[in-house]
Amino acid sequence: MTLDVAHAEYAGGGPGFALVRLSGRARAAAPTRLALPALLIADGPSWRRLACVPGTALPAAGPDGPAFAVDFEVPLHLAVDGGAWWLEPGPTVQDGRVEQLAARVAALGAEVAALRQRVERDAATVPTDGAPTSAAVAVPRPRLRALRPTLPALLVAAGALALGDAAATVLWQEPVSALWAAHQQHGLAGDLQRLDQTFATRSPATAAAAALPASPQVRMRALATELERRTDGGRAVGELRIPRIDAHFVVVQGTGTASLRRGPGHYTGTALPGQPGTVGIAGHRTTYGAPFRHLDALRRGDAIDVTMPYGRFTYRVEGARIVKPEDVSALRDAGRQRLVLTACHPLYSAAKRLIVIARLERAAPRGAAAA
Incomplete structure (x- = not known):
């Protein structure tokens, strides 16, 4: 073949x-x-x-x-x-499951057609001109005409809903996807708690840390590698807090469509906090909770806190710039540990990309990485 x-x-x-x-x-x-x-x-x-x-x-x-x-x-x-x-x-x-499924669908279609013919045949034999029997009881007929919405009323209601959604999107964020993202974040918070419990001690899941020297930095790097290896796309990896813009979200692995609908996503292929290199995180600005809606309000020196199952990391903003969507140079290794946040720019558009770069200021081990 x-x-x-x-x-x-x-x-x-x-x-x-x-x-x-x-x-x-x-x-x-x-x-x-x-x-x-x-x-x-x-x-x-x-x-x-x-x-x-x-x-x-x-x-x-x-x-x-x-x-x-x-x-x-x-x-x-x-x-x-x-x-x-x-x-x-x-x-x-090789097992012919596709053909078997197609044959089963065809058989079900034949059964449905036969059942429809039987129902139509039985309906044709029911008398329609007989009078009610003595056992029948008359019931009052409700007046429903006043309750029926007219077409203009439906159009007005639909227009009001669309206008309200547009106004909410401009002034706040898209409300429908925001509710969905909030539900997803609630579930991810529970997943993150269970992940913290897994990495809390030197259990079999974190056996890599048990055989390492006493250096917390070495243990955090080993546990970051273990977390990256065992985490699929869309699953929780850590927690992001940006006090300046009042942002607090669970970060998931991956930046695909499904992952970013749940929250900010870690760029697969970039470092995790605690590993050498650049940590890349992307997020929406108008839909699905809009975690990075006010990312452009960050200023030099602002703190960004990232909590992982194996450590807490504090970054300080160094600067920001606007680039083309295909420019990914900021995600490459710069020879030092840093954090890069990305989002579409301007609001309601994906014409460009906003890049915020922050340097690592402090790393404190937790869980199995702590002494």
């Missing part, structure tokens, strides 16, 4: 990632189905394997090479890098 990629384009994107669509043809000796492929991207000396976005259909393969198209969410700092890309095909689906 051979797999040819005929075309690749950027089909859109959001903060921190680009939606890449790959299309081509898969050839095989006989018609079959393939499991979803993976995209391999060179990330410095290592390789990153990216899965297709959820909901992607299984590609088909055959002698005539049927066309397929799959989408991947690629972090921006990898999408603009010059590293090689490879499409890794999935294994052949």
